[in-house]
Amino acid sequence: MAKGSYKQFCPIAMASEIVCTRWTAVLLRELLMGSTRFNDLRRSVPRMSPALLSKRLKDLEEAGIVYRAPVENEPDVEEYILTQSGKDLFPVVESLGIWGTRWVETEPSLEHLDPTLLMWDIRRHLNTTPKPKKRATIQFIYSDLPKQNRNWWLIVEPETEKIDLCSIEPGFDVNLYISTDLRTMTKIWMGFETFAKAYNEDRILLTGDTDLEEKIKIWFSLDNGLGHFSRVKKLVA
Amino acid sequence: MAKGSYKQFCPIAMASEIVCTRWTAVLLRELLMGSTRFNDLRRSVPRMSPALLSKRLKDLEEAGIVYRAPVENEPDVEEYILTQSGKDLFPVVESLGIWGTRWVETEPSLEHLDPTLLMWDIRRHLNTTPKPKKRATIQFIYSDLPKQNRNWWLIVEPETEKIDLCSIEPGFDVNLYISTDLRTMTKIWMGFETFAKAYNEDRILLTGDTDLEEKIKIWFSLDNGLGHFSRVKKLVA
DNA sequence: CCGGATCCGGTTAGATACTG
DNA sequence: CAGTATCTAACCGGATCCGG
Numbered sequence: 001m002a003k004g005s006y007k008q009f010c011p012i013a014m015a016s017e018i019v020c021t022r023w024t025a026v027l028l029r030e031l032l033m034g035s036t037r038f039n040d041l042r043r044s045v046p047r048m049s050p051a052l053l054s055k056r057l058k059d060l061e062e063a064g065i066v067y068r069a070p071v072e073n074e075p076d077v078e079e080y081i082l083t084q085s086g087k088d089l090f091p092v093v094e095s096l097g098i099w100g101t102r103w104v105e106t107e108p109s110l111e112h113l114d115p116t117l118l119m120w121d122i123r124r125h126l127n128t129t130p131k132p133k134k135r136a137t138i139q140f141i142y143s144d145l146p147k148q149n150r151n152w153w154l155i156v157e158p159e160t161e162k163i164d165l166c167s168i169e170p171g172f173d174v175n176l177y178i179s180t181d182l183r184t185m186t187k188i189w190m191g192f193e194t195f196a197k198a199y200n201e202d203r204i205l206l207t208g209d210t211d212l213e214e215k216i217k218i219w220f221s222l223d224n225g226l227g228h229f230s231r232v233k234k235l236v237a
Numbered sequence: 238m239a240k241g242s243y244k245q246f247c248p249i250a251m252a253s254e255i256v257c258t259r260w261t262a263v264l265l266r267e268l269l270m271g272s273t274r275f276n277d278l279r280r281s282v283p284r285m286s287p288a289l290l291s292k293r294l295k296d297l298e299e300a301g302i303v304y305r306a307p308v309e310n311e312p313d314v315e316e317y318i319l320t321q322s323g324k325d326l327f328p329v330v331e332s333l334g335i336w337g338t339r340w341v342e343t344e345p346s347l348e349h350l351d352p353t354l355l356m357w358d359i360r361r362h363l364n365t366t367p368k369p370k371k372r373a374t375i376q377f378i379y380s381d382l383p384k385q386n387r388n389w390w391l392i393v394e395p396e397t398e399k400i401d402l403c404s405i406e407p408g409f410d411v412n413l414y415i416s417t418d419l420r421t422m423t424k425i426w427m428g429f430e431t432f433a434k435a436y437n438e439d440r441i442l443l444t445g446d447t448d449l450e451e452k453i454k455i456w457f458s459l460d461n462g463l464g465h466f467s468r469v470k471k472l473v474a
Numbered sequence: 475c476c477g478g479a480t481c482c483g484g485t486t487a488g489a490t491a492c493t494g
Numbered sequence: 495c496a497g498t499a500t501c502t503a504a505c506c507g508g509a510t511c512c513g514g
Binding site: 003023048049051 | 486489
Binding site: 099109 | 238241242243244245246247248249250251252253255256257258259260261262263266282284285301322325326328329330331332333334335336337338339340341342345346348349350351354423424427428463464466
């Protein structure tokens with residue numbers, strides 16, 4: 001038994017010894033979303049020190065929630081994969097999210113807003129079906145931010161289904177411009193409001209390819225209460 | 238925003254900042270089970286220091302999960318009551334319990350076993366319906382324990398629905414003797430095995446009033462996967 | 475008994491830098 | 495890319511004490 005054990009033979013107590021430690025639920029969120037690499041996880045939890053991230057991953061491994069596996073074609077690199085036990089933690093993380101959506105602040109404080117965190121999260125987890133016909137370059141313009149982090153470019157490759165993110169001009173022609181503010185985009189991504197509502201209220205402006213315009217409206221139709229995180233349901237199935 | 242905030246505008250992250258701190262899930266378990274008094278909570282989490290318990294209750298109050306209210310007829314005494322937000326945490330605690338039942342150790346280590354914790358838990362939360370016809374004194378005999386904590390007496394008053402617990406002979410006639418071992422009783426109470434199975438395998442012996450014998454079989458029919466905790470479902474409804 | 479507060483030593487987490 | 499190392503600050507556990 002671990003050192004700081006609650007010493008209660010109760011499933012709730014024993015589960016919370018593992019799951020309810022600092023950062024662990026957020027880390028599980030990322031693993032359930034499909035992140036497997038150390039540095040991917042690290043970008044998802046930028047305020048967690050790498051030492052602590054490393055320790056938590058070891059703890060989760062010891063608890064049988066993740067295992068490490070070598071990455072194909074990349075020697076000396078490992079990834080962290082959820083076991084069935086880990087996948088079964090989905091309802092725990094989901095119920096936290098449902099409660100959070102209902103009961104914590106619905107208006108993000110400035111301190112909670114972070115364009116880098118948001119854009120990387122979109123890059124990793126945006127579901128781009130239906131696919132664009134050809135490579136799409138989408139420029140996000142956060143009109144409320146200072147120049148150095150106002151503009152972001154998302155490049156969607158329909159062939160590989162890969163998404164790239166740039167914070168400097170990528171050199172490609174831009175197919176669609178999205179002009180909005182960081183608060184609006186963050187709330188949509190996290191499920192606190194719908195893309196359609198913000199668009200109708202002119203807090204989002206779309207300019208460019210109309211076909212792509214229709215598709216991006218679908219990609220950001222996350223109006224199910226949990227934002228982009230609801231996508232995980234099929235990932236653990 | 239609290240000091241150690243994750244600074245992520247994500248419902249899961251914001252919820253886990255509150256719920257996923259040391260001891261908090263176990264504390265919520267007790268509050269959801271209906272405990273309201275500081276010392277009741279304290280007995281439920283004997284390994285949590287009173288200072289930390291006090292701090293956690295303050296944190297929960299600040300988060301709008303509990304509120305303090307004066308106790309009727311007892312001046313200068315307050316109790317902690319769950320708000321709707323707090324009651325809505327039931328699915329979080331429940332899903333932790335479901336996962337724990339499925340994935341953590343199903344055989345209690347000796348260090349997890351504690352007769353005092355178990356008997357107080359039974360005293361607080363045993364559902365004694367159907368009621369006994371008259372006051373029932375039930376002696377628990379843990380044959381595997383040393384003399385000083387082998388014998389416990391549970392007194393069930395049908396009038397007041399109150400249950401009393403003694404660790405020394407209460408002086409009343411005993412109506413029913415339950416002879417078993419601590420591991421068996423703990424597993425039954427926590428939902429890891431059924432009373433019926435243990436009884437059929439002679440790991441529980443009942444001696445005394447046959448009417449009471451039938452009733453206690455019902456009281457301990459907790460074969461729903463979460464043990465006595467499943468009772469909470471109706472408490473928060 | 476009830477509901478905490480205080481003090482102190484050990485553990486954990488954050489910040490930053492560094493390495494193979 | 496995938497982590498360690500180091501140092502400091504915050505937190506936790508255990509014991510004791512205190513006012514009603």
